[in-house]
Amino acid sequence: MQATAAMGDPYAQRPTVSRSYAWCVFALTFGLLLADYMSRQVLNAVFPLLKAQWSLTDTQLGSLSGIVSLMVGLLAFPVSILADRWGRVRSLFLMAMLWSLATLGCAVSANYGQMFAARLFIGVGEAAYGSVGLAVVLSVFPAHLRATLSGSFLAGGSFGSMLGMALSGIVAAHFGWRWSFATMAVFGFVLALIYRAVVTEERIARCRTAVSGASPTGTRPRFTPRELARALFASKSVAFAYLGCGVQLILPGALFVWLPSYLLRAYRLPLDRASVLAAIFVLTSGVGLILCGMLTDRISRGHRARKWMMAIVYCALSGAAFAGAFQLPAGHLQLGLIGLGMLLGSGVCGPTGALVAELTPAPIHASAMAIWALANNLLGLAAGPVITGMLADRIGLHAALELIPFATVVSTLLFVVGRWRYPRDVARLAG
Known part of the structure; x- marks a missing residue:
């Protein structure tokens, strides 16, 4: 839902990157969005196993899920502002590494308190990914594709949730719930490293500058x-x-x-x-x-x-x-x-x-x-x-x-x- 926060981004009238590179940026950014929601939803598939092993109440189980959305809601706006100032691609890479590390922390958690702390940091890492990721995607495509790209990007949240829930349940049934979290963490780490190698701040910045003729942050109203x-x-x-x-x-x-x-x-x-x-x-x-x-x-x-x-x-x-x-x-x-x-x-x-x-x-x-x-x-x-x-x-x-x-x-x-x-x-x- 928070991905629409980037729709006001003014930089994407006539991008200077090639069409193939633009679609590569979209595919990798969309892939990280899938990893985002897969890491978020893995918990829901293993609720019964955690409840039985740690004797958790349903309120505690609900809080383990709700804390992620709470942190996303609280931090999406300020983190988006920081990403605009510090660099969007660099910020996306660090977000993905943080939520993947926190997902790995879930895999090694020994009790409810440790799991809650790890889930909190998943929320911190995922807070602004939707808004910043969509801003990067829109910056490398023509303006007339914005509605299509925004709708497709938002739907990735549901697709990632579906994949995370289904794959986690299958892995947990065969190997245990800890491997469900570990699998999603490894997927996030690998995709984040590929993203950092392929998508560069310099090419995105040149694209924005060619369109606006100025520093991107300088054109924003105050x-x-x-x-x-x-x-x-x-x-x-x-x-x-x-x-x-x-x-x-x-x-x-x-x-x-x-x-x-x-x-x-x-x-x-x-x-x-x-x-x-x-x-x-x-x-x-x-x-x-x-x-x-x-x-x-x-x-x-x-x-x-x-x-x-x-x-x-x-x-x-x-x-x-x-x-x-x-x-x-x-x-x-x-x-x-x-x-x-x-x-x-x-x-x-x-x-x-x-x-x-x-x-x-x-x-x-x-x-x-x-x-x-x-x-x-x-x-x-x-x-x-x-x-x-x-x-x-x-x-x-x-x-x-x-x-x-x-x-x-x-x-x-x-x-x-x-x-x-x-x-x-x-x-x-x-x-």
């Missing part, structure tokens, strides 16, 4: 903190877009983490099969992210207010699908409704991102997208797993998943209020 805050929230409705999307992501955030455990407990599947099935659901969410965005663009063409209605529809339908699924016994109908919910649950990201861009001034789009990423991570992706774990300790995992869909009621109401305030904001901005 605001005082008060002016920036006032501009970010000048439109009242945009605040409801931030909040609505963040609350809605409680659902996919919880399901990404707890689906393997739920499938193992409710369906009595072996760990490797439960992880693969959960990974398919995560992939469904990534496909839905792309399809819902395309559908929103088509329906709202010429009718900008329809973006609000599409967000409301996605919230309501996904909430109904999840609520119906967890009222049913284990079976094919339940799995079908979970799949429908996963397809639509993250669909609000498309219309919300468009609304944030529309309702904030163009010179601060990057900052606005970073605020959006902060809400998505803190309110949704970090809170969802922890809330579910706390409820599961008290009433059981199935009962907890019955309650989580009520978050869509809150997100729907937030989008309804935003839609109500939207015409006044548009009129004021036009004036």
